[in-house]
Amino acid sequence: MKPASFSYHKPGSVSAALALLAQFGEEGKIIAGGQSLVPSMNFRLARPETLIDINHIAEIQGVSDQGDHLEIGAVTRHATFHHPVSPCPLGRMLTKVVANIAHYPIRQRGTFGGSLSHADPASEWCLVAVTMGAEMEIHGPAGARRVPAAQFFRGTFTTAVGRDELLARIRLPKLPEGWGTGFYEFSRRKGDFALAMALAALKVEGGTIRAARLGLGAVGAHPQRLEALEAELTGQPATPQTFAAIGARAQTMVTPSGDIHGSAEYRRELAATVIARALTRAAEDAA
């Protein structure tokens, strides 16, 4: 179908975009890559009266290495991460993850900040943000504020960004050298949204796990970091038995709902599998 009529604005700065958001209120809607918004406009599920196109705002584009973290402008295309944006474990991890987001042409337009703002439960970038402890820089009428990932995602398609606000930048803390990372997702067809996905990062010394990061996505309203299991992993041998046991533990901690794509029980088992596989990949990467 075709979208309903709207008026179109192309601000050149964050402050100009905020002024337009203030002017149009409930009628105004930001468009970034358009890869989630335009399908829903074409279905007329979304009917914004005014589109505020943030693709021409240079100050929120691209990735910069800030030493202990990467600063990612909201309007950075998914495809930017096809090659490592930084020669560190985090930079390499982002290239593994991005290959699972939609398809090549969609990754040329879709943006990092658009994914976080859209907050699909099966968004890979949302899982990265939660697991790595990202910090979001949100600009609004009252100035800029910073919100940690743990408080950013409020539910399915719901975030801390208000109607009159804009997500400008994302800060992703780097992992120290020596950490290994692993990502695993299951979807029925390559490029489809995942039914379950997991992201793991491990520091392994002499076969023993010294520190761990673990997150699970697509199995609840938003991705979750499994800090209790990170603590359980620490001190354990990096073996298939450990990873299977942690997967089994995760199964008891999640309460997915069943839908046309799979029953709740199936999704719980899938959660165990993707966690064990992501951990296995992280251990291989650390070795």
Next chain:
Amino acid sequence: MNEKLDITLTVNGRSHALGVEPRRNLADALRDDLGLTGTHVGCEHGVCGACTVLMDGRPVRSCLTFACQAEGAAIETVEGLADGDRLHPLQQKFWELHGLQCGFCTPGMLMLAAGALRENPDMDDEEIREVMSSNLCRCTGYQNILRAVRAAADVMRAEGAQG
């Protein structure tokens, strides 16, 4: 609300002035305003890839981009692939190796492959498979499409090495 914007689109190296409503997607502007009906429209929600064109050299879904957003970008469509009467290596190999049956998906497949090969002329078979899985074909079963892209990539590399 229905006021039109005056925009200039650069398509296959030629610039065109046109008046479009903001809601006009790039695929419809190409087809209906410019008469470039090689770009096809299937699902209109980003899934099938029939509408794939190049924007500044990169393949994008023209059903998910508004024409007014494409101002200032270099657009390439299937009409621009051939060099006069000489088919592009991709077109030649799709033809020789039966990379199409009904042809509905073909313009999108060609532009997808053209853009991906421009980024990486040395794609291996697995990378070609990965990229071409972006678009849907209801006829061929994909195998001949993959063979055609592989063969065209080899021709393009050989030609590039000569030229």
